[in-house]
Each structure stands twice: as structure tokens, then as C-alpha cells.
Amino acid sequence: MHPFDETTALDGAPGDPVRHGRTSDAYWTFIGPFGGASAATALRAVLEHPERAGDPLAVTVNFCAPIERGRFAVHVRRARANRSSQHWQVEFRQGDGEEPVLTASIVTAARRESWTHQPATAPALPQPGELPAFDNTRSLAWVAQYGFRFAEGALSIDQAAPEPPNSARSLFWLQDQQARDLDFLSLLAMSDAFFGRIFQVIGRIPPFGTVSMTTYFHAAADELAAHGSAPLAALADARVFHRSFCDQTAELYGRDGQLLATAVQIAYFRA
């Protein structure tokens, strides 16, 4: 079993209103599981549900509190079902009070053929083989689960405070370290597989945590299935760091420069 499928697995039957997940050390970060893995676990709860119809379109995940090591309850509710779209709510609960530690809203929809136009163009990147593999073994556990080949904005900490601050932009090839065919679960996780923009901007790692992330999928299941395990061209940037919060924007491109997903985040920092 691929470690990503193991970390996002759920106990219980797919139609149960409450299932259970378990954190895995393989995707551990500072003080909790990798947010992308948690988001994918929430999405899995919806995608496996027998009443789900359509492909995932929009996912918003709010990280309400640190998820402790171990088991957590996954509550799944379909709030609304229309003819061609559905609105789902997911909540992770944990601890003595069974307090929510994560909430998510997930929209699924039929991806019918339509007029197609992509104003966004995939960034120019050297071929993956022409870029060095980032050493992903010397950092947090989750980092080792991904292959990164940076063309721009590789993480470099322990710098003297750069003045002016470094660019927040990173451009790189991203893929599962252990090959796995792309699907909505892994694409969602990869939309969070960026180092905090502030790390590279200030050249060090301050107290930091993502508060909320939203990912839109721009491809249908058949298009993702055709992608296979090739790396994605990944672009991340930030627009503002102010009053203890900062943002992140991301784009993930597949074969032939197709935009597969876009994502935004807002995160807490102390600096």
C-alpha cells in the first residue's frame, strides 16, 4: 500500500455518518499531520461515500486546532444534493470533548464538456532531469514523501535576515517520492505541499501554521487518470504578510501545460 493511501485511510463503512482516521508518522510535520494529508482524508470520506456524485470541484479546509497523534472521528454530512452538484461538510473531532479539530466543505459536480479556454500558461521550466532533486531527507517527515526539483525559490534557511526580503515565489517539479498515479486525493495534498512562503522570504522558520486552505480542481477524473505519475509543474507565491497572517497562492500544471488545480491559503506567523 502506498504510504499516502495508508495515511488517508478511513475505518468503517463508506456510508457511515462517522468514520475514523489515524495520523501517521510518515506525514508528520511540526506539531501535527501534514495539512495536505488531512485535507485528502476529508476528501476521501466524501469520495468514498455511496451517495456522492460528480468530481470534486472545490475544497476548503479549516485547521481549527492541532490534530494529536492517533485516532480521530470523521463526521460526513451531505448538506445539499442538486441535479449536477453536491455540497458536503466534513468535520474531524478528537479528544475528550470530541471537539472539532478540522472542518471542511467540499463541492462535487458533473464536469460536462464545454467551451475550453485557459488564459493561464504553465511556467517555463527546464525538464525535471535537468534540475537537481531537493534533499528531502533532512527535514520533516512529510517532506520526504515528495520529490521537489526547484527551478526557482528553493527553500534555504539559516540566512541572515535578507534585506530586502527574498521573493516569495517558488517554481518547481513536484511529485510523490514513491510513484503513485495522480488522483484528486494526491492532487489536493500536493496543493498544500509548499513550504511556508515566509520561510524563504525571511530565511528562517518562525512559528507558523496554516489556518485555512481552498483548492479548486480544474480537471475531470478522466483527465487526471490520463496523467499518471509524472511530476506536476508547481508555482507558489504570496502577496502579503501583515498583522500576524500571510497568504499563499499556488498553481499546479499537468501534461501539455493543463492547469489541474489552483489553491490559496492563509496562515498564521509570529515574526
Next chain:
Amino acid sequence: MHPFDETTALDGAPGDPVRHGRTSDAYWTFIGPFGGASAATALRAVLEHPERAGDPLAVTVNFCAPIERGRFAVHVRRARANRSSQHWQVEFRQGDGEEPVLTASIVTAARRESWTHQPATAPALPQPGELPAFDNTRSLAWVAQYGFRFAEGALSIDQAAPEPPNSARSLFWLQDQQARDLDFLSLLAMSDAFFGRIFQVIGRIPPFGTVSMTTYFHAAADELAAHGSAPLAALADARVFHRSFCDQTAELYGRDGQLLATAVQIAYFRA
């Protein structure tokens, strides 16, 4: 009373778990209320709640079904309260089955002083007085509630299908038509006060509807209070139109080029 405050008003006491709103013709659009007004109504339910602490930081609104003219129930729940952030869930319900027609997740947080850095720069725009006021009286009701002065990408429909498609980018000054000091409610509504990007890209108005929007606030209450009723520099764009859905990105800048809010949307279209 300003029409915006009227359209976002709620019956019942601020601490009630269920309050009621009412659609207003003043902010009507094709088949329902202006989404920005609905989003602001959801935010108002949270901001007026006696247990709310902190400024709004992130708002995601899912438009589950058209909201019919008239009254709707507003369910408010605080899912999680931390030392310096809170996670709220809001649901509008309407009709015989009291089915959800809108769901929202809203994060509030203490906006403490911190290191500040804004890589995003406000777009260069002529002074508002140097640009013509868009004729907002010949379209939908909600449009007349806003003043638009376009520097780029003014809506122009009834074009022969442009080939290549027009740019999705618009750049303009945006303000309440009837002066009103900026606050989080109006800033949230303004983050949705863009014409569907596809209208200008294809030069006509196809069947279209926003499915989900996410807005991040990058300023604290004291900063918004200092803005007054001056217009905001507004920038909107899109990256992809594919398989019946398209995206929208937006930035809203205040005095001295401060980035006040960023927003994304995903919308359905048929073309």
C-alpha cells in the same frame, strides 16, 4: 439606513442560534440575491454574535441552491474557539424542507502587530475622476448599488464571439454607489462585485452561477475604519474556463496601495 445594511439585516437577537434574513430587490441579480450580499449577511451573523472575538480573516461561502425571494433562516454555530482564533459555520435554510441554500465557514482571529511585508503592489490606475463612471443603471439591480470606473476590461456584451477571446482581466475603481464607510461586510460584498469573467471573455452572458467563493481579509478593523468611503482599486482575472466551470481571482487595494482583501471564486457556465 443604507441599502446595504438593510439587505444584510437579521431579525432576532444576536446570540440566537437561528436568526432570519430577507432578500431585497435592491441587490437582486438574475435568479437570486447578489452573492456578495448573501455572503455579507452570513458574516454579519457571526460579527454580531456576542461570543465572537477577533476580526474576520477567512470567509468561504458555498452557494448550494438559488435563494428564493423572501425570508430565510440563518443558522450560526461556533465550531471551535481558541485563544486567538475562532471557527464559525453558518447555514441559510429556506423552503418547505428547510434545506440548506447557502453554507459558509468563517474564521475570526486576533490581528496582532507583526512584521509587515507586501510583495503585491497596487496596480497603476488613473485617478477616479479621470475615468468615466460605468453606466450602472441599465443592468441588474445589484449593479446599480456600486460605482465602477474601469481602466481596463469594462463589460461589453453583444459582441460577435471575439477570436481570440478577450482578456479576462479587469481593473477599476469600486465603491458603494451611495457612500458608506468601508467595513468587513462591505469589503466582503465588494470581493464578489465583479461581472462574471466569462461575460467579457466571450462577449455575451451565458448561463452562469458562482458555486463557491473564498475571501481573505488582510487588514484589521482599525485599518478598515481609517479607509472611509473612498473607492478601492479592484483587480479581477481568470485562469481557466474548462468542463463547465471557470475561476476568478480578485484583489482589492485601499489607501496607499494597501492590499485589503484577496478573493477566489469558482463558477458554473454553459457555453
